Amino acid sequence: MGAQQETTTTQLPQSSAFHVLRRGVSFTRPATSSSCTRSNKTTEKAVTTETTPFLKHQLPEVQAKAEAEAEGFTTKYTLHGYKTPTPIQKLAPQSLKTTDTIAIAPTGSGKTLAYIMAIMQHIKTEEKYTQAVIVAPVRELVAQIYRECSRINSNNEIEIQMATKKEKKNKKIAQLIIATPARAAKLEKEALKE
Amino acid sequence: MIFREPQILIQVYSLKILILDEADQLLKSPHLETTDEFLQLIPKQAIKGLFSATMDSHTEELARQILHDPVQHVIGLK
Numbered sequence: 001m002g003a004q005q006e007t008t009t010t011q012l013p014q015s016s017a018f019h020v021l022r023r024g025v026s027f028t029r030p031a032t033s034s035s036c037t038r039s040n041k042t043t044e045k046a047v048t049t050e051t052t053p054f055l056k057h058q059l060p061e062v063q064a065k066a067e068a069e070a071e072g073f074t075t076k077y078t079l080h081g082y083k084t085p086t087p088i089q090k091l092a093p094q095s096l097k098t099t100d101t102i103a104i105a106p107t108g109s110g111k112t113l114a115y116i117m118a119i120m121q122h123i124k125t126e127e128k129y130t131q132a133v134i135v136a137p138v139r140e141l142v143a144q145i146y147r148e149c150s151r152i153n154s155n156n157e158i159e160i161q162m163a164t165k166k167e168k169k170n171k172k173i174a175q176l177i178i179a180t181p182a183r184a185a186k187l188e189k190e191a192l193k194e
Numbered sequence: 195m196i197f198r199e200p201q202i203l204i205q206v207y208s209l210k211i212l213i214l215d216e217a218d219q220l221l222k223s224p225h226l227e228t229t230d231e232f233l234q235l236i237p238k239q240a241i242k243g244l245f246s247a248t249m250d251s252h253t254e255e256l257a258r259q260i261l262h263d264p265v266q267h268v269i270g271l272k
Contacts, residue, residue, distance in 0.1 A: 091267045092243065096211065100261035101243045102254070105269035111245045115213045118243060122211045129208045135232075136215040137225050145215065181225050185232035 086110040093118040112148050123158050123175050134178045139164045146178050163187055209240045217244035221253045221260075233260060 088105040095101045096118035105111050119132045134149075136142050146162040153160055161174030163183045179187065214220050220229045244257050244264075258264060 086269075088267060088269050091269075092245075095265040095267070096241055096243050098241070100241060100264040102217075102249070102257055102261065102264050102266045103243065103245045103269075104249050104267070105245075105247065107247050109269055111247075112215070115215070115243055115245055119211055119213065122241070127208075131208060132211045132213070133209060133236075134213040134215060135220060135229070137219040141216065181220060181228040181232065185228050185235070188232050188235045 086114075089114040089117060093121060097121060112145060113152075116149055116152055119176060120152070120158075125157055125175070128159070128173055128175070130174060130177055132176045133184060134176070135181050135184050136178070137180065139180055142178050142180055149176065149178065207237060209236050211241045211243070212236055213243045213245065215245050217246040217257065218249050218253050219246075221256050238262075 086105075086109055088103055089110050092101055092103045092111075092114040096115070103111065103114065105114075115134070119134070123131045134142075134145055136145055142162055142164050146160065149160050158176055159174045160176045160178070163177055163179040177184075177187075214229070219225060242261055244261070249257070
């Protein structure tokens with residue numbers, strides 16, 4: 001990155017239009033590449049970060065914030081064996097604070113932790129009602145997500161509940177519910193009837 | 195109201211965030227119908243997040259109808 005900036009400055013005097021162009025390039029390039037600096041060096045070229053009108057406007061600020069989040073990340077999640085956030089873990093929790101989000105990332109890129117982080121931001125621990133729901137297609141996956149959530153929630157900060165057909169013995173109130181779609185629909189309808 | 199029931203209930207109105215994992219599967223049959231069923235019940239202001247490893251264009255279009263002005267992150271090749 002430093003080398004890139006150096007070449008920019010040496011080429012500046014050539015022409016003013018070119019100068020603006022170079023400035024534009026040198027401004028955006030570090031911003032986008034820094035969003036995937038933690039990825040494998042070998043896969044870095046394949047990593048594209050498609051953003052959004054929302055993110056494009058305030059990329060520097062969002063980026064700065066994401067860096068700050070990353071700092072917080074290390075203190076909160078290193079205990080559980082997570083060293084540095086993956087690209088998706090930087091981007092998704094940030095946008096899920098305020099906006100609906102579609103996140104497409106390959107298996108093993110840390111999607112589960114990414115949305116657990118987002119959920120942790122949203123849940124107010126002192127409010128004892130359902131605040132978050134995770135839906136996954138099959139029961140095995142629900143169980144897997146539940147285990148992951150429980151691991152992060154080792155100090156029982158929030159009440160987590162798994163809701164699948166086989167899970168009959170349940171606590172009554174949970175702040176985070178993990179369910180299969182059929183079960184989620186059924187539970188919601190029953191709650192509405194009350 | 196909730197305490198009478200032996201099992202948990204999802205208190206729909208208080209929901210702040212909903213995550214759909216493996217969203218591409220949830221938005222295809224046989225899950226699509228039930229997914230749609232509970233999506234209609236949750237509050238409009240709840241933030242929704244769709245997570246998936248892959249997503250074809252048809253599913254993506256469907257997702258955009260469900261979500262409100264979504265941000266999209268694509269990591270790696272689609």
